[in-house]
Amino acid sequence: MITLEEFAAKIGVSAATVSSVFNNRSRERRISEKTVDYVNAQSRKYGYQPNVAARRLRVHKDMQVCELAVLTAYESPAAVSTNIVHALEQAVSRNYPHITSFVEIVMFHRNRIKDIPGILDGSRYNGAVITNTGFDDDRFFEENNISYPVVFLGRDLPGYNCVSEDARHIGREAARELLEGSRCRRPVVLAPREELLTQTTKARVDGFMERCEEAGVPGEILWAEDVSVPAGLSAVGGFLPSKQMDGLFCVSDYLAVGAYSAIKEKGLGIASDIAVIGVGDFALGEYLDPSLTAFLRVDKDECAARMLLEQLFDADARLVSRVFNASLVPRASSLR
The missing domain is CATH 3.40.50.2300 (Response regulator)
Structure with missing residues (x-):
C-alpha cells in the first residue's frame, strides 16, 4: 500500500493538500474545488485510501x-x-x-x-x-x-x-430454477418499490428479468412497499387472484415470508400452485412450512x-x- 506522500507525488500535488482533502478541510485551507475534485478522482483511479x-x-x-x-x-x-x-x-x-x-x-x-x-x-x-x-x-x-x-x-x-455477492447471478439462477426446475410459465419477481432498490436488489431483479427474456418467457416485476413481511403479504395478496403467477422469486426472504401468508390466504398451495424462491438472508427459511428454496447463506x-x-x-x-x-x-x- 502506498503512503500519503507517495500518492501525493504520483498525482503531482503536496502531501498537505491530499491530507486536507481526505480530512474534509479543503475549505478551511482554501483549496479550490477543482483541486479537490482532482484529488478525489485520482484516489478512486488508483484505489488509494489514507491509512x-x-x-x-x-x-x-x-x-x-x-x-x-x-x-x-x-x-x-x-x-x-x-x-x-x-x-x-x-x-x-x-x-x-x-x-x-x-x-x-x-x-x-x-x-x-x-x-x-x-x-x-x-x-x-x-x-x-x-x-x-x-x-x-x-x-x-x-x-x-x-x-x-x-x-x-x-x-x-x-x-x-x-x-x-454476485447478485445478478442469483437473479438469473432463480429464474432458471423456476423455468426449468419448476416448469413455470408465469414467473414473477417480488421487489421493493424502485426508489428503495439497492445495488444488490436491483441486480437481482435485472438478472431475473434478463434470464426470463433469454428463455422467451415473459417475466413480471411485482413492486412491494418495502422489504418487510407485511409488504410482501400486501403485494402478493393484491396481485392474486386477479392476476396469475406460477413462480415467485423474492429479492428478500422477509418478502417471501409475507408472500407465503398471502398465497395460503388465497387457498393456493406453495410449490403445487406457486413455486417460491428466496435469497437466503433469513436464517429460519428452512424451517418455514414448506421449507423455502433459497441460496446458500454466506x-x-x-x-x-x-x-x-x-x-x-x-x-x-x-x-x-x-x-x-x-x-x-x-x-x-x-x-x-
Whole structure:
C-alpha cells in the first residue's frame, strides 16, 4: 500500500493538500474545488485510501476502547443490522481480546445518508460497516472521501473495502430454477418499490428479468412497499387472484415470508400452485412450512467485520473487494 506522500507525488500535488482533502478541510485551507475534485478522482483511479487506522493507533497507542458503528437504512429489516453487530462483537472478542468495543447502530433514510453528522470525518466512531445504501448514497461516497476505516456490505464501490455477492447471478439462477426446475410459465419477481432498490436488489431483479427474456418467457416485476413481511403479504395478496403467477422469486426472504401468508390466504398451495424462491438472508427459511428454496447463506457479515478490524489494527491492511458466489439450495417450496 502506498503512503500519503507517495500518492501525493504520483498525482503531482503536496502531501498537505491530499491530507486536507481526505480530512474534509479543503475549505478551511482554501483549496479550490477543482483541486479537490482532482484529488478525489485520482484516489478512486488508483484505489488509494489514507491509512487512517495506523495514524490513529499512533496517536492513541494505548487505546483500549474501540467505538464502531453499523450504518443501515430505516427501510431495511432490523435483523440485518443486529447480525452485523453480533459479527463485530464476536470478531473483536476472538481476535483482539485486549480491546473493549462498543458498537452503535446508526439509522438513516435511504438515499439520505449524507444527513448523518460526521459521516465523512469520523468524529463519532473509529470505524463503520455501511449497508443498505441507495443509489444516491453510493454516489455521495463515490464523490467524497471518508477519513476513517469503513467496509461497504452488499455493494461494490470503487476505492473502498467492500463485501458483496454476485447478485445478478442469483437473479438469473432463480429464474432458471423456476423455468426449468419448476416448469413455470408465469414467473414473477417480488421487489421493493424502485426508489428503495439497492445495488444488490436491483441486480437481482435485472438478472431475473434478463434470464426470463433469454428463455422467451415473459417475466413480471411485482413492486412491494418495502422489504418487510407485511409488504410482501400486501403485494402478493393484491396481485392474486386477479392476476396469475406460477413462480415467485423474492429479492428478500422477509418478502417471501409475507408472500407465503398471502398465497395460503388465497387457498393456493406453495410449490403445487406457486413455486417460491428466496435469497437466503433469513436464517429460519428452512424451517418455514414448506421449507423455502433459497441460496446458500454466506456469512458476509463475518467477512465485513474481519475486514474492518484489519483496517483498524493492521498497518499492512490492503484495499479489498470481496465478491461471494451463492449456490441454490432446492427445498420444498419449489419442488414439483
